[in-house]
Amino acid sequence: MKTINPLLCLLFTLVIMSCNEKNNDLEVTILETSANGNKLTEIKPVAKAENSSSVKILPQEEFQTITGFGGSFTESSAYLLNQVSKENRNKVLEAYFGESGAKYSLTRTHMNSCDFSLGNYSYAPVEDDMELEHFSIDEDREDIIPMIKDAMAVSKDGFKIISSPWTAPIWMKDNKKWEGGKLLPKYNDTWALFFSKYIDAYKAEGIDIWGFTVENEPLGNDSNWESMHFSPEEMTSFVTNHLGPRLEADNHDVKILGYDQNREELHKWVDVMYGDETASKYYSGAAVHWYASTYDYFPEALQYAHKKAPNKHLINSEACVDAEVPKWKDDKWYWSKEATDWGFDWAPDDQKHLHPKYAPVNRYARDIIGCLNNYVDGWVDWNMVLDRQGGPNWAENWCVAPVLVDPEKDEVYFTPIYYTLSHFSKYIRPEAKRIGIEVSDEALMATAAKNVDGTIAVILFNEGPEEKVVTLALEDQEVSIKINGQAIQTILIGKSQS
Known part of the structure; x- marks a missing residue:
């Protein structure tokens, strides 16, 4: 019987963990307009932070047609x-x-x-x-x-x-x-x-x-x-x-x-x-x-x-x-x-x-x-x-x-x-369906809609002066986002419509 190299085992485990982490990352396009000068400016996700606010998308909950x-x-x-x-x-x-x-x-x-x-x-x-x-x-x-x-x-x-x-x-x-x-x-x-x-x-x-x-x-x-x-x-x-x-x-x-x-x-x-x-x-x-x-x-x-x-x-x-x-x-x-x-x-x-x-x-x-x-x-x-x-x-x-x-x-x-x-x-295009959303932070407002092409648009509004880090979750995937103070964001999940 062949002996399994422990180093290869460790490497294999790390690769699997890395793949799982990658698969759990929600791919998004983030566009922000803010008091600091952003005007539909694309910004990138950030590292997860402790005590971040959470926004959970619930696509199974459907409401009015836009x-x-x-x-x-x-x-x-x-x-x-x-x-x-x-x-x-x-x-x-x-x-x-x-x-x-x-x-x-x-x-x-x-x-x-x-x-x-x-x-x-x-x-x-x-x-x-x-x-x-x-x-x-x-x-x-x-x-x-x-x-x-x-x-x-x-x-x-x-x-x-x-x-x-x-x-x-x-x-x-x-x-x-x-x-x-x-x-x-x-x-x-x-x-x-x-x-x-x-x-x-x-x-x-x-x-x-x-x-x-x-x-x-x-x-x-x-x-x-x-x-x-x-x-x-x-x-x-x-x-x-x-x-x-x-x-x-x-x-x-x-x-x-x-x-x-x-x-x-x-x-x-x-x-x-x-x-x-x-x-x-x-x-x-x-x-x-x-x-x-x-x-x-x-x-x-x-x-x-x-x-x-x-x-x-x-x-x-x-x-x-x-x-x-x-x-x-x-x-x-x-x-x-x-x-x-x-x-x-x-x-x-x-x-x-x-x-x-x-x-x-x-x-x-x-x-x-x-x-x-x-x-x-x-x-x-x-x-x-x-x-x-x-x-x-x-x-x-x-x-x-x-x-x-x-x-x-x-x-x-x-x-x-x-x-x-x-x-x-x-x-948010005609015939989109508004879908469910849960927001943990009362200082934030948010809504979400699923377009007929399958993209989801999440609108996030931070009226207060302080920036916030938000963890956005969809089913078993999530991403961390920073929203500036006095800012509105559209977060697109799926193919970008821009």
Whole structure:
């Protein structure tokens, strides 16, 4: 019998151990945007540290199917892109829709004018045109339609469009004004026909409309700009008896999203929207905005809406840093708790606590992660492009956009908000499934989704100032990651989508 060399045994054991360790290493691509200057910067894993935080991915737990992420085609944004050089116009469109950019997959635009228009207009300007014989989208041909078409040309995978009216033509309203008022009942059928004609007109331009919200902010905006008021019962009656049947009769396969305002009122609306079988038939889901608070994403309201109708969409259709003139080429401001919103000055006393100062990046990261973890399947930002004033806006309702331009100097500024949004839109793709995740550290926020190509995207947010080491585990594999203070990361498992 041959004697086994002990040294060979030891060597064999070490090789096996080494192989096992290698097999247990989770292969990842880590991209970070942070207050220290990283902008979707790739960073490497680190050595395992004692007392590290743990994040465990649970792919067997599946939740909502993702519809998409993106921003909005407003007349203001489209107009500004017509004012800069072709080079910068193409640069912005590539940044939002191209393979090297954010790859936006879900967008929004306005029907008729809104505050982020150059002025008030309607596609049906002729009074008492009951059959809308004079309906025309000519107002959109100079700016909005060319921007959408150019984005379509850049986008490899395409994107969905949600269209929202801020108001019906003023001749259909009881107050005959752009701001406030209600739709007169005698125009219910004409207003429903308006939606159908809009779909046909855009389709003739080669643009498909994926969905509608029935009315932007039906609770109103204190008559500061275009609006039209509905109660939950009034909107549901209009959808059930007029809009839904009209779109159905005209063979339009389009989503109808109800509500479309702040989340704290959501439960009242879904109770009515999904209150009976007929109403629920026409609603594809609900849309919400984030303006009720600068820090609270209202998880209870989102959970309530999901439980009320688990198979329907829940989409954040609008969000922005409002009531602020943008800071130009000042990345630090976007990471600093200096921004205020409308509620900082104007909220009633019992709601003041919901509107403290905040850091714009923090608000975006918190809200999107919080929404995803509470069944929201789509998240849409407001204007894609604004100028240094935060307009143009005929109502002087200045806001911030992820990309700012100076048409006079032909300059473009990609704010940290742009990179924050890209962490989601670029790597969590349509039809992905949100999956389970466990986080040991309450100071970290995280969400995860599995794409149809098998890749898993984990979004990790560290709002605090101190860097952290995190052990990320998937089944029997793990990897150690360092996340800087004030940072958001996308961690890709599987083939990189960058």
